[in-house]
Amino acid sequence: SPDATPSPVVLKLGGSVVTEKESPETLDEDALDAAVAAVADAEVESLVVVHGGGSFGHHNAEKHGVSSAAGTRDARGIYEIHDAMRRLNDAVVGRLQDAGVPALPVHPLSVGARDGDAALSFPLDSTAAMLGEGFVPVLHGDVLAHAGEGATVVSGDELVTRLARGLSADRVGLCSTVPGVYDENEEVIPEITAFSDAADALGESDATDVTGGMAAKVHALLELGAPAHVFGPDSLSAFLAGEDAGTVIRG
Template sequence: MIVLKLGGSAITDKDRPETLDGESLETAADAIADGLRSGSASSLVIVHGGGSFGHANASEHGVTTTAGTHDVAAVHDVHGAMKTLNEFVLSRLVDRDVPAVPVHPFSTAHRDEAGRLVLPTGQVETMVAEGFVPVLHGDLVAHTGRGVTVVSGDELVAALALDLAADRVGLCSTVPGVLDDADAVIDEIASLEEVAAVLGDSDSTDVTGGMAAKVETLLELDAEASIFGIEDVSAFLAGKTPGTTVR
């Protein structure tokens, strides 16, 4: 079982609201289709981030993973933008004969009063068993006492990896891995303390925590995880460990 995240920054132009990076998305879709055809990625779940679709709208309405809203217009703006991006991703995959199907977290997940994410994964597991490729995405979710809050793609990846006992987890980003002070890729990370000094905030609007949050989330998983650039999706699906390995 492989859980692959396509970062929102990697498939959209995060500096221009609701703007797709079509070339990068096509590159990722080609790699996924090739991986399925070769049999190296026969059991695959995909998650994509919000990029300039989700983050821009969430920021405008002041909604984050902890700050909620009861504003119905905000719900429609943020969730609607994410459904639009999800359709772009699905269409590129289906065009390449990938049996991709949507799973919208807003309709399935929620947070309890303490903010813990509850994500039923039975439907995802059944979809995979029946030959489909579920495609989830960063979204809003109902949050007890706070209306709705954001659920990040990284949170979804962690929940799926744990519940589905994923063998491998991959995060595709705009960079070829986690970079040190000299912009060289760090081969392996075993603790957050090792890299805390070089992990900064996202350069673009990001309401979900940036690279530091990604590394912290991956360190909690049992599965081996990799952070890599869009050009290394093929290598990851082929069983290699491009970019930075997080153990």
């Protein structure tokens, strides 16, 4: 049961970290290798990894006009988006395994769904059971069946929120290409405990921007119930060692 598993660390590797964002379906080999080495060296008892879409997910989603809100019923298109993400996931899982990490894939298309109000349902049994057996589940942004829409995108960030709440995460880490949440002078804000700490720099959240935007991200992270760290690749090892990295968001 999930009660028997220790509270996991949930780590998101941003799509812009592990892929070359400007070239379609291209890994950022060096950045991926560095992230994999940091995970392999870390002594984390229980870890879930989620990765974003980068140049695998986003250009395919755009090509088919699919976002978190706008769906398609074109099964080939849906599969094309999923297949690109699956191939990126293969690369991440494969490299983690090569580095000695007991990584296993969890493909959201086959696990979750959205209802007619776009609410995400994402059963955690497979992920929790993997954690209980000492594996490192590796999830990814994906497409999901969505009542009334065909299929829509689920972002890695949404999955992080679901996993952090549902598995009572100990800590959450969002590793992206920026070193933290910036203030108006482009200095990293060390700690955010209320949206007002960052409002001057972030402006108001655009409610339609469900997969991106730092303001939306900060709002969501304040509600998590676990401290969330927003940091760049250079701080991944520090985060995994239990240190404060980048901006710490505690709601």
